[in-house]
Amino acid sequence: xxxxxxxxxTMRYMKxxxxxxxxxxxSLNNSVYNxxxxxxxxxxxxAIALTSSTSDDRAIEKQMISGIKEFDLTKDEIMDVLKVxxxxxxxxxxxxxxxxxxxxxxx
Amino acid sequence: xxxxxxxxxTMRYMKxxxxxxxxxxxSLNNSVYNxxxxxxxxxxxxAIALTSSTSDDRAIEKQMISGIKEFDLTKDEIMDVLKVxxxxxxxxxxxxxxxxxxxxxxx
Amino acid sequence: xxxxxxxxxTMRYMKxxxxxxxxxxxSLNNSVYNxxxxxxxxxxxxAIALTSSTSDDRAIEKQMISGIKEFDLTKDEIMDVLKVxxxxxxxxxxxxxxxxxxxxxxx
Amino acid sequence: xxxxxxxxxTMRYMKxxxxxxxxxxxSLNNSVYNxxxxxxxxxxxxAIALTSSTSDDRAIEKQMISGIKEFDLTKDEIMDVLKVxxxxxxxxxxxxxxxxxxxxxxx
Amino acid sequence: xxxxxxxxxTMRYMKxxxxxxxxxxxSLNNSVYNxxxxxxxxxxxxAIALTSSTSDDRAIEKQMISGIKEFDLTKDEIMDVLKVxxxxxxxxxxxxxxxxxxxxxxx
Amino acid sequence: xxxxxxxxxTMRYMKxxxxxxxxxxxSLNNSVYNxxxxxxxxxxxxAIALTSSTSDDRAIEKQMISGIKEFDLTKDEIMDVLKVxxxxxxxxxxxxxxxxxxxxxxx
Numbered sequence: 263x264x265x266x267x268x269x270x271x272t273m274r275y276m277k278x279x280x281x282x283x284x285x286x287x288x289s290l291n292n293s294v295y296n297x298x299x300x301x302x303x304x305x306x307x308x309a310i311a312l313t314s315s316t317s318d319d320r321a322i323e324k325q326m327i328s329g330i331k332e333f334d335l336t337k338d339e340i341m342d343v344l345k346v347x348x349x350x351x352x353x354x355x356x357x358x359x360x361x362x363x364x365x366x367x368x369x
Numbered sequence: 370x371x372x373x374x375x376x377x378x379t380m381r382y383m384k385x386x387x388x389x390x391x392x393x394x395x396s397l398n399n400s401v402y403n404x405x406x407x408x409x410x411x412x413x414x415x416a417i418a419l420t421s422s423t424s425d426d427r428a429i430e431k432q433m434i435s436g437i438k439e440f441d442l443t444k445d446e447i448m449d450v451l452k453v454x455x456x457x458x459x460x461x462x463x464x465x466x467x468x469x470x471x472x473x474x475x476x
Numbered sequence: 477x478x479x480x481x482x483x484x485x486t487m488r489y490m491k492x493x494x495x496x497x498x499x500x501x502x503s504l505n506n507s508v509y510n511x512x513x514x515x516x517x518x519x520x521x522x523a524i525a526l527t528s529s530t531s532d533d534r535a536i537e538k539q540m541i542s543g544i545k546e547f548d549l550t551k552d553e554i555m556d557v558l559k560v561x562x563x564x565x566x567x568x569x570x571x572x573x574x575x576x577x578x579x580x581x582x583x
Numbered sequence: 584x585x586x587x588x589x590x591x592x593t594m595r596y597m598k599x600x601x602x603x604x605x606x607x608x609x610s611l612n613n614s615v616y617n618x619x620x621x622x623x624x625x626x627x628x629x630a631i632a633l634t635s636s637t638s639d640d641r642a643i644e645k646q647m648i649s650g651i652k653e654f655d656l657t658k659d660e661i662m663d664v665l666k667v668x669x670x671x672x673x674x675x676x677x678x679x680x681x682x683x684x685x686x687x688x689x690x
Numbered sequence: 691x692x693x694x695x696x697x698x699x700t701m702r703y704m705k706x707x708x709x710x711x712x713x714x715x716x717s718l719n720n721s722v723y724n725x726x727x728x729x730x731x732x733x734x735x736x737a738i739a740l741t742s743s744t745s746d747d748r749a750i751e752k753q754m755i756s757g758i759k760e761f762d763l764t765k766d767e768i769m770d771v772l773k774v775x776x777x778x779x780x781x782x783x784x785x786x787x788x789x790x791x792x793x794x795x796x797x
Numbered sequence: 798x799x800x801x802x803x804x805x806x807t808m809r810y811m812k813x814x815x816x817x818x819x820x821x822x823x824s825l826n827n828s829v830y831n832x833x834x835x836x837x838x839x840x841x842x843x844a845i846a847l848t849s850s851t852s853d854d855r856a857i858e859k860q861m862i863s864g865i866k867e868f869d870l871t872k873d874e875i876m877d878v879l880k881v882x883x884x885x886x887x888x889x890x891x892x893x894x895x896x897x898x899x900x901x902x903x904x
């Protein structure tokens with residue numbers, strides 16, 4: 263999350279056009295993902311859950327891809343997260359996220 | 370989560386009045402929190418994040434209390450979760466959840 | 477819904493202070509709840525579902541009370557609606573709404 | 584809803600890979616849509632409303648298609664539901680769902 | 691907002707098929723955007739914020755395009771709005787809206 | 798917004814217990830509300846809209862009070878914002894926020 267989310271085109275535009283804001287986001291990002299008590303992997307799983315529960319397809323896909331690349335998250339681990347999404351955020355959010363997960367894995 | 374969330378008055382009413390539905394919820398709950406790949410503790414942290422990001426005060430408080438009782442979650446661990454809530458769900462959701470966390474800890 | 481939601485203090489303030497806006501809301505409300513194809517009772521059940529899925533306690537309570545008063549909605553009918561809320565919007569939304577339903581019925 | 588939502592690719596993957604979870608979802612689904620007091624058709628209308636208010640395009644489309652196939656829901660009946668979505672969930676949710684409805688009907 | 695949002699295909703369908711409802715929406719729209727105390731431009735900025743915080747891509751894009759056409763909103767002005775979205779609604783909502791803004795500007 | 802939101806008990810706790818995170822939030826806050834192109838007052842109005850559309854009572858109240866104190870926002874100006882909330886986020890969000898506005902003004 264630290265690096266990948268700052269390589270998006272959007273973030274590169276921002277870095278160029280709004281460097282102060284960009285720096286603040288990077289600084290906040292670093293304060294958030296600092297592995298104080300929980301591992302960064304656990305925080306990543308939390309991020310996948312939150313994104314699945316509220317966001318658009320691309321954001322969910324990006325979180326899953328980076329989680330798999332950076333932490334070797336397995337299908338089962340992500341499913342353990344999405345099951346909580348099912349219970350707390352409902353079936354459409356769950357089904358959408360599971361569909362994206364299988365797409366990512368089958369690519 | 371397994372047990373505590375079924376001890377609420379609401380759930381006891383449901384058990385009496387809608388036993389079939391109650392059983393289905395319990396069954397789903399058990400399939401969700403089965404610690405397949407992630408520990409139940411990690412799933413609990415995910416549940417705290419999702420609840421903080423979308424739900425009402427009592428649900429957030431209940432999740433935090435049960436997480437502290439069942440898994441000895443520390444303030445720092447819960448804060449590591451809420452920091453991700455800040456980044457992904459925004460400052461009001463974060464501030465509300467942090468406020469509830471301090472209330473729970475100061476009781 | 478037609479009448480009750482315009483008797484709230486808020487709506488009475490609005491009628492006095494912003495009569496044009498008030499009239500537009502009443503007009504929209506009447507176009508919405510006109511029982512074209514579905515009965516107004518069915519629309520009321522839909523309104524209870526939507527309110528339970530996203531809103532605050534008072535709005536949910538108000539919808540339920542007016543549904544019970546105006547259409548003699550039974551506990552079972554409202555539960556049949558809330559069960560769909562459980563599946564689509566998740567357990568915290570469901571639990572909250574069920575709790576409010578029992579509170580309303582036990583008053 | 585009972586059948587159609589379990590024929591999606593996602594659900595078929597889940598049946599194979601996570602049979603326990605799959606069974607729990609089917610069981611919950613059956614407890615939800617059991618036509619205790621309200622007809623299953625009314626519950627379907629509620630499901631269309633909730634999905635329109637919070638979910639992505641495909642979920643909304645799926646709910647509408649299955650409602651039209653299984654219950655011969657008419658355009659007017661679905662519009663009576665979406666009108667409540669307009670009032671309670673706002674104009675963008677309404678406009679999106681109306682657009683999908685016309686697409687489904689014009690196919 | 692006044693005019694553009696009623697030129698969409700969806701709204702033209704509605705005008706034909708549901709003229710009463712259509713008229714109520716137009717009337718509400720006019721009561722909302724009447725520039726009583728705030729300029730219509732400021733209300734447009736508020737509309738961009740709210741749409742970015744909760745809606746789908748097309749709605750966000752439409753709001754931005756009409757804001758640029760009708761009020762000559764600049765990139766910096768819209769960014770000043772989206773920055774508040776970042777703080778209050780979180781990073782995924784912000785990133786999505788910024789991406790759409792750059793797409794609109796680069797067309 | 799700059800100052801008031803950091804005087805809450807929650808923020809004071811955070812400053813003591815999580816100074817790094819606190820500093821990042823302050824820094825982001827300053828980058829957000831920097832009055833580049835829009836006035837800070839306009840950004841405040843946007844913040845009131847976003848908070849009204851998604852958050853809890855206390856957050857809405859806090860935003861309104863600080864907007865009235867810092868910028869002499871009038872009832873009519875805030876109503877012009879809430880009218881957009883009505884159209885885009887629906888009637889329950891609007892009614893709740895209007896209720897809070899009148900409470901704040903009548904205190």
